[in-house]
Amino acid sequence: MSVVDYEPPVEKTEEFIVQVKLTDLQADPNSPLYSAKTFEQLGFPELLKGLYTMKFTKPSKIQERAFPLLISDPPKNMIGQSQSGTGKTATIVLTMLTRLNLSIKAPQAICLTPTRELARQIIDVVQEMSKFTDITSELVVKDTLHNGKHARSQIIVGTPGRVSDVIKRKQLPVNDVKVFVLDEADNMLDRDCLGDQSIRIRNMLTKDPQIVLFSATFPEHVRTFSARFASGANEISLKREELSVNSIKQLYMDCNSEEHKFETLCNIYDLLTISQSIIFCKRRGSADKISQRMKSQGHLVGSLHGMMSPEERDKLMDDFRRGIFKVLISTNVVSRGIDVSLVSLVINYDLPLDVLDQVDFEAYLHRIGRTGRFGRTGVSIILVESKSTWQQMQQIERHFCRKIVRVPTEDWQQVEKAFKGII
Numbered sequence: 001m002s003v004v005d006y007e008p009p010v011e012k013t014e015e016f017i018v019q020v021k022l023t024d025l026q027a028d029p030n031s032p033l034y035s036a037k038t039f040e041q042l043g044f045p046e047l048l049k050g051l052y053t054m055k056f057t058k059p060s061k062i063q064e065r066a067f068p069l070l071i072s073d074p075p076k077n078m079i080g081q082s083q084s085g086t087g088k089t090a091t092i093v094l095t096m097l098t099r100l101n102l103s104i105k106a107p108q109a110i111c112l113t114p115t116r117e118l119a120r121q122i123i124d125v126v127q128e129m130s131k132f133t134d135i136t137s138e139l140v141v142k143d144t145l146h147n148g149k150h151a152r153s154q155i156i157v158g159t160p161g162r163v164s165d166v167i168k169r170k171q172l173p174v175n176d177v178k179v180f181v182l183d184e185a186d187n188m189l190d191r192d193c194l195g196d197q198s199i200r201i202r203n204m205l206t207k208d209p210q211i212v213l214f215s216a217t218f219p220e221h222v223r224t225f226s227a228r229f230a231s232g233a234n235e236i237s238l239k240r241e242e243l244s245v246n247s248i249k250q251l252y253m254d255c256n257s258e259e260h261k262f263e264t265l266c267n268i269y270d271l272l273t274i275s276q277s278i279i280f281c282k283r284r285g286s287a288d289k290i291s292q293r294m295k296s297q298g299h300l301v302g303s304l305h306g307m308m309s310p311e312e313r314d315k316l317m318d319d320f321r322r323g324i325f326k327v328l329i330s331t332n333v334v335s336r337g338i339d340v341s342l343v344s345l346v347i348n349y350d351l352p353l354d355v356l357d358q359v360d361f362e363a364y365l366h367r368i369g370r371t372g373r374f375g376r377t378g379v380s381i382i383l384v385e386s387k388s389t390w391q392q393m394q395q396i397e398r399h400f401c402r403k404i405v406r407v408p409t410e411d412w413q414q415v416e417k418a419f420k421g422i423i
Ligand SMILES: Nc1ncnc2c1ncn2[C@@H]1O[C@H](COP(=O)(O)OP(=O)(O)OP(=O)(O)O)[C@@H](O)[C@H]1O
Pocket: 055, 056, 057, 058, 059, 060, 063, 082, 083, 084, 085, 086, 087, 088, 089, 090, 215, 216, 336, 337, 338, 339, 341, 369, 370, 373, 374
């Protein structure tokens, strides 16, 4: 071989590998990330620069399908369903940005989310996408709009309790609101969760707004109500067996006692190299307990739950996003919507159960969806320590028509092999 033939080996960084895989997935018609169109063809020239700086090159399936329906005139309501991590946020945000009348300097679009963490994440996307425009946006959550301050921005992202409060106090004018978005809509409309508050806010809106409902899940009991809430909506839905994405490898590990379960958890972190991960527990008490025990064994972890102050929650979440600590222990507070691309492992230390102690299938799907986002690969593990957990896991397999594969706890070499190249 002559010197001129020689090409130095190109170092394939992780980012490069992810990008190549994403290009392949976006060209595969069976992938939820597939699109036949480009962003340029979807039409919102003034926002393209924002999208490019976010490194979005091609739309995903939900973006390609939903966006033209969402911006068509006259506006029609929308119920949109797509797997976790497939770009619903950008669809919502682009719709709000496109629908604004730029000459009106008052709130015209409101997006509600179940948690402050998710609201903060979405407002960041709004501000990133609109940074080359004059569009204004602001966050309305517990510790904002104090001392009678008014919300004057064109786009409002917030949580239902605070938003309803400030509308009632006339700190948030709603006369010009023409788009009303519920992200994680099944949760936001469920009577057992935030349904009453969302309905109350809808009824406070004076114009008849376009209603946009998005989620990865729409269980039957909420779907019927959603169709009434967003009457005449265009609907994009998924079958149950399409809900879980291939990029998440679902595993379980057998444990023979509570103590063995904790040991197994620590072994996972001692023996495997994991970029970032989330451990889900039943209650905040157990999250704190596990966090303290793991810390005492030298692990760098943080625990987040609803009883912490807003400042503590924000700092913890920001530190996790920046990678200052790698393991987040939480309850369902972070099960929906949270997007941290380096999360490669989700552990269900406890399975999510509803008030009747039945498996909460939707919560399970949202939890594992914190990994494997937009074409990345991820692993989810259930730690099975009792017969009832075993039975609940089987119900999950049947519900989503997906096998959950056993990895041994007694042979860590085999465990390492099972995880190789994924986390
Ligand atoms: N067209 C695109 N090209 C590249 N990356 C994208 C594109 N659309 C979205 N993303 C990225 O994909 C990730 C997941 O997107 P997003 O958070 O919107 O998912 P989601 O569908 O809302 O998920 P969930 O159901 O969990 O809320 C984000 O990091 C986002 O920046």
